[in-house]
Amino acid sequence: MAKPLNIGMIGYGFMGRAHTNAYKRVADFFDLEYRPVLKAVCARSADKAKEFAAKWGYESVETDWKKLVERKDIDAIDICTPNNTHSEIALAAAAAGKMILCEKPLAMNGPEGLKMVEAVEKAKVPNMVWYNYRRVPAVTFAKQLIDEGRLGRIFHYRAKFLQDWTISADLPQGGTALWRLDVAAAGSGVSGDLLAHCIDTAIWLNGPLADLNAMTETFIKERKHNLTGKVEKVGIDDACAFMGHFKNGSLATFESTRYARGHKALYTFEINGEHASIFWDLHDLHRLQYFDHRDQGSLRGWRSIHVTDGDHPYMGKWWVPGLQIGYEHSFVHQVADFLEGLTTGKPAQPDFRNAYQTQLVLDAILDSAKSQKWVTVAAG
């Protein structure tokens, strides 16, 4: 019988649902030593917390996260609140000896992230950041192909994360649903929200970045603020692009925006190696495009691999070839890997220290965009 791992979730929004779903499903598909138990959910509003608990099956509710963190019956704290709250909660949870699963990005900035890293390392608590896209089977498969050396020397890594949901100037900023547009809560705009995903994947697949040069833009300069009711200056970046170098000598070209009409969540990356190239697209996340120069010349072409076979990463746990899985499964996989890490002692990645690397790149991006200069990415 699996051992229970009692989860205390803070926050109940989009990510709260995605994580909770993952906790509930993982044992149906993965055979693991630990089984998550939905012990408690915490929200400032008791009504909201109770509603969420009833819907998803949490055993109890809290309205003060500090109480949750102190509860003896909680093994792991899941932080799904806005970015500006991650640090305080994580420091407290670490001090209380809890495992921590923190929504991305880790922190508001590098220094804040470093304190969090030091806290969990000092407390020796298992910790992880929800950069879920590493666990999309096609992306994990890309990692395998790279680790097998199939691509050879890497020349280019390019990534984009394009959305179009904030184009209307009538959209307000701030508050529960729109805190991502409020710089006080989010810390940054698309760089921390979208580009952070691209950077995490890139570091995982291609190693650390050495330096970069970034540009940010805020297309809509003022928006009504939901908390103050007043029109206020927009502090976030609506778009962000950077170019730079990876330490392995390959070139980086990255871009993210919420002003690309026609794209809902178009996270794509392409890696060009000496021997082979890889392309992936979140809008068709169950496919990997692969080109291998070692194929016979006249028969070379980009292969559209439907990553649904039993020998593709994670897919043996699900259905049969040809039947695709979706977005939410990446969270299930991440929980599975986290739980397996508890058993094996090899922590699932990215842990806080690993995710801190992305924070340093984000700092470099914002520094460069402000100074208009090339910036060396700090070593993590």
Added chain:
Amino acid sequence: MAKPLNIGMIGYGFMGRAHTNAYKRVADFFDLEYRPVLKAVCARSADKAKEFAAKWGYESVETDWKKLVERKDIDAIDICTPNNTHSEIALAAAAAGKMILCEKPLAMNGPEGLKMVEAVEKAKVPNMVWYNYRRVPAVTFAKQLIDEGRLGRIFHYRAKFLQDWTISADLPQGGTALWRLDVAAAGSGVSGDLLAHCIDTAIWLNGPLADLNAMTETFIKERKHNLTGKVEKVGIDDACAFMGHFKNGSLATFESTRYARGHKALYTFEINGEHASIFWDLHDLHRLQYFDHRDQGSLRGWRSIHVTDGDHPYMGKWWVPGLQIGYEHSFVHQVADFLEGLTTGKPAQPDFRNAYQTQLVLDAILDSAKSQKWVTVAAG
């Protein structure tokens, strides 16, 4: 608080997993009066039943389906066993006053299916057949577009279901995993397994078929049989194609096979109307291709619609635009619709009578393939 609906599941294979998953997840995403409870799972092997029950959370097990059917604490029987067992179980379940959710195809043939229809109608028990592809959001969306009259007069309906998993002559037939290759258990080959899906969707979207002319083929004539250990004649159809007429005057061209190298589960359909056309593909099930001739001439093109918005069917229950769902969700939707039908009194479709139409088409197909003549599809 939702009312419990106690499920008794018979079978524990691929479909047993898919249905069970649907029962477990539906309440997390849909607000309904009823909530499925995993009361019992039945398998001939007690060990297999226990293992499945432990993994998925069934409260109890049975090894004799007749006992399950008689249990007072069971509200609904889910039939996930091979095709040749559907009828007997369904007749017993109806007699016992149980609701029935039966895996497709309904029966081995039309007459058998008719008895099942009559049994559930006499018993007045809610009943449904798991033609899950109706509940893929893109397919349901296609239905909406057709019902809105956007396509105008229909000229063509073409559907294919192509696989490639039985090409090897070394693959045996029969037994637990491979009963689909054994005509005694399956009744037919790709016609009942794959084409049945195409037909169900077609009738739903385009109305009944009037007549047809079919061709079947068995490429590998003999295979070792897992039950007898001997090489035996293969009785199923490896491939099946038919052409015909819908009652609305449009032309039908259908094909299915397990010998189309490169296709894992390529179920596609295309409908050509006077004003607009629609195309869908199970390999990218979250997209619908739509062409509208009423668009300005020079700007006409097939639109690739990423069916993930809140105003797309079912999608408001899941994540945010751009984040796709997968195969298994079609079952969740079907459970949700079944439960809602219990509340509204408008039974979810296809019920047995509706699914019986597909059975009549399958009969016509096999008759025509044998007689090599055009056959009128019997009225259901």
Added chain:
Amino acid sequence: MAKPLNIGMIGYGFMGRAHTNAYKRVADFFDLEYRPVLKAVCARSADKAKEFAAKWGYESVETDWKKLVERKDIDAIDICTPNNTHSEIALAAAAAGKMILCEKPLAMNGPEGLKMVEAVEKAKVPNMVWYNYRRVPAVTFAKQLIDEGRLGRIFHYRAKFLQDWTISADLPQGGTALWRLDVAAAGSGVSGDLLAHCIDTAIWLNGPLADLNAMTETFIKERKHNLTGKVEKVGIDDACAFMGHFKNGSLATFESTRYARGHKALYTFEINGEHASIFWDLHDLHRLQYFDHRDQGSLRGWRSIHVTDGDHPYMGKWWVPGLQIGYEHSFVHQVADFLEGLTTGKPAQPDFRNAYQTQLVLDAILDSAKSQKWVTVAAG
């Protein structure tokens, strides 16, 4: 210096332009012993003939094709007139000892075609039918792959030719531009116009058809006739589908229509073999989709081959990799192959006898559609 080959062209419509363009361009890209010379163009209207000659550079005009056929300075007759005139012209041209390049389909029906075959064979004049799609590089490349045995045993061959230009009931039939809708001039509808292409390619790639069962439909029953000015019954088939068997045991499923909204000229074919599959689409004619089961399992996928490399058929004559050619080039290639055949003594295909096979399949199709029975394809 290349030897001149004096062309006498009959007809000046769409095909007249396509052929003429091919004659004018071939020597710029192919090094051949013969060089076509635009000697004369023939049309009933002297004005039309002169206009065409002036535009394209024909040296002279004729208004009576019989005179053209008799001219001593003409080496080859190109027949670009409606289908119902092919036979008479070809018989006369053969009798006059001229080479003949005849637009497809060869004839109105098999018996007429056979007379043409016998005439050219008796006269021993080089002859060819313009089934140009064989010469699209991607299609020729498909032929190479098949001849190399890459596909193994063939299970399925499916082809479609879908258009949407005759959906409006207001479109008249007959006359110069619309003779394809007039059964008296065209002999049939989509079967002879579109399906003929599919059949020619299929026979070339997959060998002869053994038997078939066909269905035709005329959606718009009456149209105004441009020649009589009256509303007349439509005699052509608007849509035609058939299923059948190739002599190699593979299954045929073919369909053509002019009522598939959204498709301008969607000629596609797919071949499923034991080891590999091939797909091609006229709307992206410069690509070939190829799936090879012998690729490493997890890396299998359909390859999108951009058929523009120097080692792809014909492509070494044009530009550089990545730069696509178009529709008209298939005619240039066909002229090049015809001219090369004159030099090598190995006639370019399809010659009349080869194209007569397609005629026999078309006869079988129309017979079957009328009799509603399976029909054996006559041996050519």
Added chain:
Amino acid sequence: MAKPLNIGMIGYGFMGRAHTNAYKRVADFFDLEYRPVLKAVCARSADKAKEFAAKWGYESVETDWKKLVERKDIDAIDICTPNNTHSEIALAAAAAGKMILCEKPLAMNGPEGLKMVEAVEKAKVPNMVWYNYRRVPAVTFAKQLIDEGRLGRIFHYRAKFLQDWTISADLPQGGTALWRLDVAAAGSGVSGDLLAHCIDTAIWLNGPLADLNAMTETFIKERKHNLTGKVEKVGIDDACAFMGHFKNGSLATFESTRYARGHKALYTFEINGEHASIFWDLHDLHRLQYFDHRDQGSLRGWRSIHVTDGDHPYMGKWWVPGLQIGYEHSFVHQVADFLEGLTTGKPAQPDFRNAYQTQLVLDAILDSAKSQKWVTVAAG
């Protein structure tokens, strides 16, 4: 009868063929006042010149371009030689009162380009630079859509030109075939060769660039030189990326490389506007992808427009809907527009002055890559 325009072509390589083909074909498809006549071709090698003239039909040859420029019977000089020769030839041709059609990029750098602009303007001779991609029908169609205001305010313009043909370290630099790898002949690498196309199109579609920040890379530092026979330092950029701002406030992200495995000539651009977005790809140049936010919400999707209808730019001159044209046609269109400009007095674009803008952007790119700073693009 059309008036002859006598062409004197200098160079006989890839571009010599492409231009010559355009001259020969334009009158077959376009009704124009002027008709190009292939008067003379010039190459240093008399044999090469004669061979090319014989193949393509030039009336005469020259081995000294200065003589060609002076010939009375030449109306227009076409410069198809390496970049480092454009200026001297153009200055002489202008002085001789010849029209000039110069291959892109115009010059080795901005100052050289400016002299050429001043020379042709002083001489009042018609002049044009062969940025042929403007004349791909799908690209011209994009221009129409933008000019009609369909996109609204522009937020993003991103372009890439990716190739993979120089990855091998064994490839030498310099000489007839490989002068593009020799900085002395080419001036730069991918920036002048590939990115120049992207920039020309961008300025045309989206207006001038304001500032930018660039990065270049030379992956293979040394290559054998074909002229010296020695291993020499590689002076060109193998890859080049830049980000910047257009004067209309939109963001620019551009990249080009010859080290992107799997891409033969993947020139793509995407424009994101407030209301609509456009995407184009040279590998499928006959299509335009278009997304319009004003479409009904649930039916929004990227439209794949097959740009082959009679009302699409240039396409009414060619075949029928669905039949695609290719790369070479862009040159035919450019000749047609040049000739029409002679008649209308509205010079075809880009003329030298217009193409000089691209040169200034290229200068800014190389400056920025060297200085590692943001650079303001000089006003042209």
